[in-house]
Amino acid sequence: MKYCSQCGAVVALKTPPADNRPRYICDSCETIHYQNPKVVAGCLVEANDGRILLCRRAIEPRYGYWTLPAGFMELGETTIEAALRETLEEAEARVQLDGLFAVFNLPHVDQVYMMFRSRLLDGRFGAGDESLEASLFSQDAIPWQELAFSTIYHTLRLYYEDQAHGRYRVHTGDIIKLDEGRYELRSGPAV
Amino acid sequence: MKYCSQCGAVVALKTPPADNRPRYICDSCETIHYQNPKVVAGCLVEANDGRILLCRRAIEPRYGYWTLPAGFMELGETTIEAALRETLEEAEARVQLDGLFAVFNLPHVDQVYMMFRSRLLDGRFGAGDESLEASLFSQDAIPWQELAFSTIYHTLRLYYEDQAHGRYRVHTGDIIKLDEGRYELRSGPAV
Ligand SMILES: [Zn+2]
Ligand SMILES: [Zn+2]
Structure with a gap:
């Protein structure tokens, strides 16, 4: 400035x-x-058969990599409205929201990620303007090596961990940049 | 602009x-x-005897009214660091953080409140520069009619409700401005 x-x-x-x-x-x-830092809001969308909706990015950064629909919260919005809007824009999906799932701080880029659990409402989805494609993945098909951001990796990992334990919690943590391309999640209290 | x-x-x-x-x-x-909207982070601080730490505001808005320590998250911080810093600045209190407790959207002022549960570490507290006084209150002594903001009222109300049920949850909701001085909490999913 x-x-x-x-x-x-x-x-x-x-x-x-x-x-x-x-x-x-x-x-x-x-x-x-x-x-001040900015809020990024997004949805982990589960289809009826348990598969998860991922989008392949048509924009930089991380063009071509897979992500959960998420983006910057806008003025006048709530975090849930932002998450629903991004899910509609990037994955052309309408969802039923289940609850807050993860809050990740990214102090190196001054962002706070807020990811919500949700379910696909009518089975329909597609590639929005910022996506090359959108697709449903079962747990063993998730492209773990081709995920766009560490926030997406940890959201998915914690989701499957919680699922295995039969209970979804709210996860908090800080994603710390170690050096170029290497990040570490320092978990805070899960509730 | x-x-x-x-x-x-x-x-x-x-x-x-x-x-x-x-x-x-x-x-x-x-x-x-x-x-973009801004994040306000703060702490609900419980003393050893269960009383809650409130500060009386020495600044506008709501000069003279009681609040929980909270303030705008700064660049380079995590939400927890912001909550701990505000608690030290406004209530001169060092705390042990227990977990995220409430996320309130305030779309009429483009804010997201994130309140954490915490415990007073060494029993010491005091009035920081932005506080007239700091004091511990038992549930029946909380100055409900003299609280500074509806976010503070709902945080305290939900805290005592959870306590009565023997379980703390993570609460989400939107605080909607009805007209001047009147606000309503529209609760989202609690997790
Ligand atoms: Zn210019
Ligand atoms: Zn000027």
Whole structure:
């Protein structure tokens, strides 16, 4: 950030009097420009036969890799509305929402992932504009080596673990970037 | 938003080609300025004797009203780090985190509240810079009529409800503004 989005003056990085960290401040109109992490919301969609709906990305990053439908929450939305909208946009699927399943912090990109469990409503799905294809996968067919993001890997892994234990929990954790392309999940308390 | 924070040119509200909603776009440097909801993280802190830690706000909005320690998540933080930092800043309390307790969407102010259950570590607490006082309350002493926000009211209410049932769940819901000063919780699935 170099210019004030309210008045166009040059901003400076300074710590406000009643604050404890530097912010972009406009001396001209006195606006303090706060920057905060963003929420990514998405759905783990289960079909009637237990298979899971994955989309193959038609956009960067991770073009061609498989993902669960998910994307940035928009102004005016709830997290569930965002998850349902992304599922409709990316996988052309209407779903019944079962509940929150995973909250992952990604501090290296300032994102908070919120993934919900859901069930495919009418059996129909398809490739939206941001997807090359959409398809249902049984557990032994999941393309584990071709998943787009570590958030997707851990969501699927925890889902099958919970399923084996006969109980779905709410999982929290931090996905920490170790080095380029290597990430580690540090699990928080599951509830 | 009126000016591009990257180059200072005037921005226009337009829908980008591959998008479906208007964004502030800079024709000069081609930056698309996305705006997204913010996360508020906080702690419900239980002392050894079961009493709950509340702070009386020394800042607007809701100066003088009681709240749980909570505030905006910062860049580079996890939700838990944000909740612990706010608890230290507002209530001078160090806590042991037990787990996620409530996720409330507030679409009228573009916020997502994430409240965690926690226990006071060493019995010490105090009024931070943004608090007039901090104090422990038993259930029958909670100042229900003087709580700062409906998020705080519902967090405390659901906490005591869960406690009476002998089990803490993760609660989700949307807090909808009905009219000035009147809000309603539309509960989502509890897990
Ligand atoms: Zn300005
Ligand atoms: Zn620009």
